[in-house]
Amino acid sequence: MNVLLIYPEFPDTFWGFKHALKFIRKKAVHPPLGLLTVGAMLPREWSKRLVDINVTKLTERDLAWADCAFISGMVVQRESARQAIARCKEAGLKVVAGGPLFTSEHKEFEDVDHFVLNEAELTLPYFLADLEMGRARRIYHASEFCDIRHTPSPMWELADLKRYASMSVQFSRGCPFNCEFCNVTALFGHTPRIKTAGQIIAELDGLYNLGWRGQVFFVDDNFIGNKRYLKTQLLPALIEWRKDKKGMPFNTEASVNLADDEPLIEMMVEAGFDAVFIGIETPDEQSLAECNKKQNQKRDLFESVKLIHRAGLQVQGGFIVGFDSDTRLIFQRQIDFIQKSGIVTAMVGLLQAPAGTRLYERLKKEGRLLGRMSGNTDGTTNIVPRMDLNLLRGGYSNIIHHIYSPKHYYQRVKTFLREYKTPKIKAPLDFQRFLAFFRSNVRLGIFGKERFQYWRLLLWTLFRRPGLLPLATTLAIYGHHFRKICKQYIL
Numbered sequence: 001m002n003v004l005l006i007y008p009e010f011p012d013t014f015w016g017f018k019h020a021l022k023f024i025r026k027k028a029v030h031p032p033l034g035l036l037t038v039g040a041m042l043p044r045e046w047s048k049r050l051v052d053i054n055v056t057k058l059t060e061r062d063l064a065w066a067d068c069a070f071i072s073g074m075v076v077q078r079e080s081a082r083q084a085i086a087r088c089k090e091a092g093l094k095v096v097a098g099g100p101l102f103t104s105e106h107k108e109f110e111d112v113d114h115f116v117l118n119e120a121e122l123t124l125p126y127f128l129a130d131l132e133m134g135r136a137r138r139i140y141h142a143s144e145f146c147d148i149r150h151t152p153s154p155m156w157e158l159a160d161l162k163r164y165a166s167m168s169v170q171f172s173r174g175c176p177f178n179c180e181f182c183n184v185t186a187l188f189g190h191t192p193r194i195k196t197a198g199q200i201i202a203e204l205d206g207l208y209n210l211g212w213r214g215q216v217f218f219v220d221d222n223f224i225g226n227k228r229y230l231k232t233q234l235l236p237a238l239i240e241w242r243k244d245k246k247g248m249p250f251n252t253e254a255s256v257n258l259a260d261d262e263p264l265i266e267m268m269v270e271a272g273f274d275a276v277f278i279g280i281e282t283p284d285e286q287s288l289a290e291c292n293k294k295q296n297q298k299r300d301l302f303e304s305v306k307l308i309h310r311a312g313l314q315v316q317g318g319f320i321v322g323f324d325s326d327t328r329l330i331f332q333r334q335i336d337f338i339q340k341s342g343i344v345t346a347m348v349g350l351l352q353a354p355a356g357t358r359l360y361e362r363l364k365k366e367g368r369l370l371g372r373m374s375g376n377t378d379g380t381t382n383i384v385p386r387m388d389l390n391l392l393r394g395g396y397s398n399i400i401h402h403i404y405s406p407k408h409y410y411q412r413v414k415t416f417l418r419e420y421k422t423p424k425i426k427a428p429l430d431f432q433r434f435l436a437f438f439r440s441n442v443r444l445g446i447f448g449k450e451r452f453q454y455w456r457l458l459l460w461t462l463f464r465r466p467g468l469l470p471l472a473t474t475l476a477i478y479g480h481h482f483r484k485i486c487k488q489y490i491l
Helices: 018-024 033-041 060-065 075-090 100-108 120-132 184-188 197-209 227-244 256-260 262-271 285-290 301-311 330-341 358-365 389-403 406-419 431-443 451-464 466-489
Strands: 002-007 047-052 068-072 094-098 114-116 166-169 215-218 250-254 273-281 314-321 346-350
Touching: 002 033, 002 060, 002 075, 018 431, 018 466, 033 047, 033 068, 033 120, 047 060, 068 075, 075 094, 075 100, 094 100, 094 120, 114 120, 166 197, 197 227, 227 262, 256 262, 256 273, 256 301, 262 273, 262 301, 273 301, 301 314, 301 330, 301 406, 314 330, 314 389, 330 346, 330 389, 330 406, 346 389, 389 406, 406 451, 406 466, 431 466, 451 466
Parallel strands: 002 047, 002 068, 068 094, 094 114, 166 215, 215 250, 250 273, 273 314, 314 346
Antiparallel strands: none
C-alpha cells in the first residue's frame, strides 16, 4: 500500500514563528513528530510519503500515487485538515485520522473513513489487523494509556530536515498536575509515562547521524514529571552522550516548581538545555486557585523565574487573562510581571476551554460555552467571561500592544540578558544563520521602525554580554514576528 502521511498547515501563530523563519530560510519550526512515529508503526512493506503542508504542497501527483492517507493534527490546524481531507476524498482515497484534533472532534469530520484515536500505540494495531481482514471499523479508541517504552523511533528519513528550524523528541507523556483549563491529562493522564534513557539516546543518535546539529525540542508537556528518573538516568546519559558531540542544544516545557530543585536545573544545563517554557498563567493568587494551578501558588513567581534565568535556562512563559476571578487590575499586573521578570517570549491569551477539560464541563453546565475554541492565541475565546467582554478584550489588547511594542520589548530583552547565564552548548553557526544577522541588520536595523532600539540592544550586548550576541539577534527577530502576529490578530 502507498500511504500519504499528511500534516495540515498551521495558521499564523505566535509559536509558528513564520515571520522569523524567513530570516534563516526555513519553512517550519518542527517536523510532525506524531506522524513520523506513526510511520514507524505501519507495516514495513508499505511505501510511505510525508506531506507536511507547512513546508510543501499536497500535489495531484501525491494523490495519484497514494492508496490511502493518514492525517493528524491539533485543533489550531482544523481548517487546513478539512481542506486536505476534501482533496483526498475527491481523489478517491481512504482517509484515516488521529491525533488531538480528531480525538476531541471526530464527530465533526463526516468524510473521514476511519478514526484511530487516543494513543496510536494502542489503537493502530487493532485497526491494521482489521484492515488486513477487510473488516476495519470506523472508530478505534482506548480508555487506558500505553507503555511508551515500546514506542519506536520516528522515521526521520521521511522528512526533509533542511526545511525545519528544530527537531523534536518525546521523553514522557502525562502530567502530575490537574489544571482546570488544560487537556493534557485528558489526553495522556496524570501519571508521567517515560521512555528509557536508551531510547532517547537512540533517537538523538539517529538525528545526529543524519547530520542534524541544531536545536532539539523535548515536546513533553512537563519534562520534570519524574524528577528521580531524570536525575539518576536520563540527564546523566545525556551529559555522557554530549562528550563527543557538537551542537544540538535542547529546550523543553516544565512546571515552575523546577525552580525548587537547583541541582536538577544544573544537570539540565550541563546536559545542554538552554530554554524552558513554563505556564505562569497569572500573578493573581485567587485566579491560580480558581484554575487549580497548585504548583504556582504560594510562591514568589518572580523570584522563581529569576532563579531559572540565572542558572542558564531562558524562561518562555504562558499567560492567561479572563479567569472568573480577574478584575480590571489584572491587565497592568500582567504587564508589570512580564516586563520586570524579563520573560522575552510571553504568550498571552484569553482563557479558552478545550473539549475534555474540567473547565469545559463546568462552563457547559453553566451555559457559558460558545462553541469550539480556535486553539490560537488570536484574541478569541469560546467562553462567556464574568468580566464584561469589551473590557476583557480591551485590556487584553493593551497587554499585547504594550509588551510587544519595540520600546518595551527591547527593554525586556535587555532585562533578560543582564541575568542570563551564557549556555555551554550552542548550535553551530550555519550559513543561513550567519546571513540572518545581516538580514536583520537591513530589515530591522535600517528599514524597521525599531531600528533605534535594535542597534542600541546589539551595541549594549556587544560590550556587556558579547557571548550572547547571537541570542540577542535571535530575540530581536522574534520580536519582529510577534509584532506581525499582533498586527494581524489583535486590534
